[in-house]
Amino acid sequence: MIRLFTALDFPEDVRERLAGLGGGVPGARWTEPENLHLTLRFIGEVPDDQAADIAAALSAVQAPAFDLVLDGVGVFGNSRNARILWAGVERSEALSHLQAKVESALVRAGVPAEERKFSPHVTLARLKDAPQERIGRFLSDRGLFRAGPVRMEHFTLYRSHLGRTGPVYEAIGEYPLG
Numbered sequence: 001m002i003r004l005f006t007a008l009d010f011p012e013d014v015r016e017r018l019a020g021l022g023g024g025v026p027g028a029r030w031t032e033p034e035n036l037h038l039t040l041r042f043i044g045e046v047p048d049d050q051a052a053d054i055a056a057a058l059s060a061v062q063a064p065a066f067d068l069v070l071d072g073v074g075v076f077g078n079s080r081n082a083r084i085l086w087a088g089v090e091r092s093e094a095l096s097h098l099q100a101k102v103e104s105a106l107v108r109a110g111v112p113a114e115e116r117k118f119s120p121h122v123t124l125a126r127l128k129d130a131p132q133e134r135i136g137r138f139l140s141d142r143g144l145f146r147a148g149p150v151r152m153e154h155f156t157l158y159r160s161h162l163g164r165t166g167p168v169y170e171a172i173g174e175y176p177l178g
Contacts, residue, residue, distance in 0.1 A: 001045045007037040027130035055173045057109035061101045065177040066094030067149035086121035
């Protein structure tokens with residue numbers, strides 16, 4: 001079995017700006033800068049032979065390159081139990097179009113359809129027992145964060161596994177936009 005997801009990657013300068021948002025929240029596990037990405041679709045565990053079908057289906061996705069703007073920060077989870085700190089993404093018809101094309105390709109490759117609504121974001125940190133007031137301060141101090149526009153010229157199929165120090169992402173396919 002192999003654990004897969006598709007994502008948009010950022011250039012190093014944008015990853016550095018995102019990583020620069022980190023700190024100030026005890027109990028936060030910050031995403032390593034090299035792992036910062038925007039997930040288009042988490043696929044999950046699939047048999048090795050299905051991974052080849054997925055890669056082939058994704059190679060047929062045709063969508064234009066586009067500009068993406070990162071905008072603001074927020075949390076997933078309720079105010080008493082925040083689980084994820086994230087950087088937001090400005091609404092983009094091109095991003096929604098790409099994500100829908102990726103979803104269709106995955107379904108054609110035998111991946112069950114995603115039931116959750118696409119909520120584009122970049123995970124900055126995972127939270128466990130983080131003090132509420134520190135999360136609130138993080139959100140207010142960094143709420144005006146904005147980066148971009150960033151030109152998105154490809155998307156990537158990643159394999160992920162858990163290493164000793166956290167997740168390790170390995171690109172196994174890169175698909176051009178344009």
